[in-house]
Amino acid sequence: MQENKQDKYEFISEKIKEKPVNKKKLVYHVCFVVLLAVLFGIVASVTFVLCQPKMDDLLHPKEDPTITIPKDEPEQETETEEPDTETETNEPDSEAQIVYEQLTLADFQTLQNEMYAIGKQANKFIVAVTGVKSNTDWFNNAYESKGQGSGIIIANSGQELLILTERKVIAGASSVYVTFVNDTSVEASIKKYDGNTGITVLSVPVDEIDNDTMNLISVAVLGNSLAITQGTLALAVGSPLGTNYSILTGNITSSAYSISTIDANYDIFTTDIVGSKNGSGALINLNGEVIGLVTQGYSSEGDQNTLTAISISELKPVIEMLSNNKDIPYIGLEITTVTNTIAKENDIPKGVYIKEVKMDSPAMAAGLQSGDVITEIDGEAVISVDGYQTKLLSLTPGDVAEVTIQRQGNDGYTEIKCPVTVSVLQ
Secondary structure, three states: OHHHHHHHHHHHOOOOOOOOOOHHHHHHHHHHHHHHHHHHHHHHHHHHHHHHHHHHHHHOOOOOOOOOOOOOOOOOOOOOOOOOOOOOOOOOOHHHOOOOOOOOHHHHHHHHHHHHHHHHHHHHHEEEEEEEEEEEOOOOOEEEEEEEEEEEEEEEOOOEEEEEEEHHHHOOOOEEEEEOOOOOEEEEEEEEEOOOOOEEEEEEEHHHOOHHHHHHOOOOOEOOHHHOOOOOEEEEEEEOOOOOOEEEEEEEEEEEEEEEEOOEEEEEEEEEEEOOOOOEEEEEOOOOOEEEEEOHHHOOHHHOOEEEEEEHHHHHHHHHHHHOOOOOEEOOEEEEEEOHHHHHHHOOOOEEEEEEEOOOOHHHHHOOOOOOEEEEEOOEEOOOHHHHHHHHHOOOOOOEEEEEEEEEEOOEEEEEEEEEEOEEOO
C-alpha cells in the first residue's frame, strides 16, 4: 500500500539544483561598483579642494594685519655745560684746532654723487601711480585718459603692499596701476583716502608681485620731521619735476610755516629745490628717511617754482588710519590754538578758537559759529589744536560728540554744549 502511494505521487517530486554562476555578469557588476567608487572619490576630492578655502575662512577667519606707525616727539635740547670762566682762554687748544681746507670742484662732485646715491636707493620705495579713466568725446567715441604721479611704499603686511599717494592722481579712475622701479606694473585697489589733505593709500596683493620685484623694492622709513630745522639738506624723489624717478637736491628754507586745514593744522617745509607745479613724491633726509610729502597744493604764490612738503610726522596718525582701512572723522572747522598770551591780551578763554565753519558741515548743523572757543569734547579738556585733532581721530564717523564751547555775548562768554554728529569728508 505504501509503495503504491509513493508511485502515485512520484510525478510531482523534483530535485532543486543551484543556479550556475554567470562569471561574465559578475565581473561586469564588480567593475561597475569599482567605477562608481572611483567616480565618487573624484567628485569628493574636487568638492573638498573647492570648498576647503571657504570652509577655512568660515572656521578660521583671517584677521587683517594692523599697521602701526609710532608717533614722533620733538627732540629735546640737551643742556651744555658752560665753560669755566676762570680757565677759559681765547687761544685754541693746539690738539683741537679746526683746520679749514679749500674744497675743490672734485670734492663738490663727490658730495653730489653721494647725495644722488641716497636718492637712487630711495627710488626702491618709490612707485609710479597711473589712474586710467574711461571717457567719451563729442562724437561719442570711447577713449582712455591717464593721470600719473608717484607713490611711496609705506608698509608690507605680508599680504599686501601699502602705497601712499595723492588722490588727485587717481580721482575718477576706473582702474589704478602701480609701476615699480624695474618697470613691473601691477593693478592696485584703493583702501581709503583723506578728503582734507588729499592723500590716499593703495593696496597691492603681495602674491601678484614676482619674486625678482619683491627682492628689488624696499619699504620707506618714515622719519621724525619734528627735528627738521632751517638749512637742513634734503632730497626730493618721486616725480618732483613731473618725470618719474627724478632726483633733486637742496635745502630746507623754512620749517616754521604752518597751514590751517579742515579740523587740523600742519607744518609745511619750504625748500630751494626748483620743481614742477604738478610735482609729487617725497622729501627725504640724508639717512634716506621720508620727512615730508611733496605737495604743491599748499604753495604760496611766491613759491610756485620751488617744492613744498607737508611734515610727515604730523601726517602719521592719518596715514595709520588709512592703512588700516579706517575713515578719517570730519567735523568741518578751521581752528587755531588760543595760547596763554593770546588769552590774556584779548580776554579770550583758553582753548581752540574757531576761525571758520565749513558750509554744510556737521559743525554747521550743530550750530557752531566762528568766534566760538572749544574747551571740551566729550568731557575731555581741549586746549590746543593738537589735542583737538587727537580727540577727533579717536572718534568714528557716526558718533555723536558733545562739544563744549564758550560763546561771547553781551555779558561775556557763556558755556554751551553742542552735540555734533561726526561724518566723513568726501
